[in-house]
Amino acid sequence: MPRILGGFDPCLDDYAKTFYNRLDVQKALHVSDGHHLRNWSICNKELFDNWTDSKPSVLPIYKKLIAAGIRIWVYSGDTDGRVPVLSTRYCIDTLKLPITKTWRPWYHQKQVSGWFQEYKGLTFATFRGAGHAVPCFKPASSLAFFSAFLLGESPPSSRFSP
Structure with a gap:
């Protein structure tokens, strides 16, 4: 894949x-x-x-999934112009979920890859320097993030996490 310059790949x-x-x-x-x-x-x-086939909001679906014990991870690129991080945070706040881990950085390859906050039943994370198609902008970080989800772990919150 060619190198993405300035966070934008014209071939994307x-x-x-x-x-x-x-x-x-x-x-x-x-x-x-x-x-x-x-x-x-x-x-x-x-x-x-x-x-x-689209609902005006996925929040009622999130509520049902959380009530059924399904883990939900929501993520956003922090340079996404289509779905801004702040709007997503405001939407998640309307669910009134208890916070289990406050806003903190998560790491990949000893670098801050973004920030995350865990709620009861939901984790919200950002990806530093990524646009709307996060895995295209940050493939290695996306894989580390998704791997943590599959393992049932929080995103790595230490610079020296494996």
Whole structure:
């Protein structure tokens, strides 16, 4: 993958378009039957104009999942212009969840990779220097973060975490 300069990769749209227009990817995401491709693009006007399967808010879904004991991790790139970190924090605050670990940095490769706060049933984290498509901007940090989730651990909160 080419180096991302200044937090922006001009080829990002091309990578995403190539990836999401693969038949196996569309089948895995349940947007295709595995035989017929759907034409995916970053700003697909047909998709956005005809989208009817979206709730105005995912917060009621979060409440149900938390009540069922399902762990939820929400994350945002701190340079995301589409879904700002502060807006996400305000939304999570409306859930009135008890805080179990206060706002603190998390680390990857001995560097601050972002900040996180844990609530009862939900963890919210940021990724330093990442835009909307966090794994494209910060693939190594994303893998470390997701690995911690799969292991049932908090994001690494020490500079010297493995």
